[in-house]
Amino acid sequence: MSIILKAENISKQYRLGTVGTGTLRDDLKRNWARLLGKEDPFLKVGAVNDRSQQSTEDYVWALRDINFEVKQGEVLGIIGKNGAGKSTLLKILSRVTAPSTGVIKSRGRIASLLEVGTGFHHELTGRENIYLNGAILGMQKAEITRKLDEIIAFSGCERYIDTPTKRYSSGMTVRLAFAVAAHLEPEILVVDEVLAVGDAEFQKKAIGKMQDISQGEGRTVLFVSHNMNSIAQLTNRLLIIRNGRITYSGDPLVGISNYLNEEKLSNTIQYDESSGKPYIKSVRVNTILDHNIHLFGKKLSFEFLLICPNDMEDLAMSFQIINEQQIPVTHNWIFDADKNRFRKSGKYHLICSMPNPKLYMGNYSLKIFLSNSKTKEKYQETESVGDFKVEMLSTTRTDYNWQKGACVYLEDANWQINDYD
Structure with missing residues (x-):
């Protein structure tokens, strides 16, 4: 196939906060250089285009040295x-x-x-x-x-x-x-x-x-x-x-x-301890094999450390298993009203066990929610933690013809709550 589109050394610089060079004479010089096909005489070195950091430069490179063919x-x-x-x-x-x-x-x-x-x-x-x-x-x-x-x-x-x-x-x-x-x-x-x-x-x-x-x-x-x-x-x-x-x-x-x-975050969950609101401090995925590798159809469990700084009712905790395409494939939840636990201030160890989850082979992560089930106030929402991978041994069945992103079959998940020592 022939090349229909080609980008050669494409860069784009913007000046932050203002438009133009600042003077009419310099604007005319810039436009004249562009008409002649020459480089902009007022290009600056500029900063890297990282929106998460405060820039100390007046100029930023939105694109830098882009080369590709289509x-x-x-x-x-x-x-x-x-x-x-x-x-x-x-x-x-x-x-x-x-x-x-x-x-x-x-x-x-x-x-x-x-x-x-x-x-x-x-x-x-x-x-x-x-x-x-x-x-x-x-x-x-x-x-x-x-x-x-x-x-x-x-x-x-x-x-x-x-x-x-x-x-x-x-x-x-x-x-x-x-x-x-x-x-x-x-x-x-x-x-x-x-x-x-x-x-x-x-x-x-x-x-x-x-x-x-x-x-x-x-x-x-x-x-x-x-x-x-x-x-x-x-x-x-x-x-x-x-x-x-x-x-x-x-x-x-x-x-x-x-x-x-x-883009995944680490398994260290960000939380505001000074807010006085409940939060999930850590998460652990218990896989069958080391290095967070799990086998298809085997028991899988998730552990969460819940901190309640104050007495609280109507607390709801839930999490989703997210696949590689960022699609939730299952949702699990627990309410304090169901278990009549973690209403007092303290630390709680929550365990969610899945006896036989048939997750498609691939990489997964968790998205965690913590909120008030009555007022709907959201205390915490954390994405991309608890990474794990599901594999299938050659000795197990290989006649499954599932597509990535398909629904999964989950037997009932069992929840257990213990006081954290």
């Missing part, structure tokens, strides 16, 4: 934390904004779906916006008319197609925008996280359409999402962006596993 018909997934630079990269690829350094080379039309309502004039009707978007993408009116009925039907907005889009909900706007971008036959379709605004039915429909575009029509898709299940299902290559740089390029399943492992 082949025709390829579906490229792009993931990373919020603020990593994903949307900035898509805006550069879509020519919404220009890079500070580097160049984008592409063949054919690029259709972008970056934000809710991008490219729409909200005083115009849905039908008029279809023609407007098509014209922006370089389509002839006759070509848009030929696809019009198909676009409207796919969007599911037939009843409101002659209503101004300012009266559309965000979900309806995304439906129509995606329908336009997908049906006007761009060579490259760029889709940001906006599909998350749509309902489950439309997300499934949109993913199916993107698969048809890439596999059936040989077109290229660039897809950014925080939904790891969608990334694993749709893409055939993955980029991971961290602090403005590409840290991984390759197989999506391997990349997703690496990304989730990097």
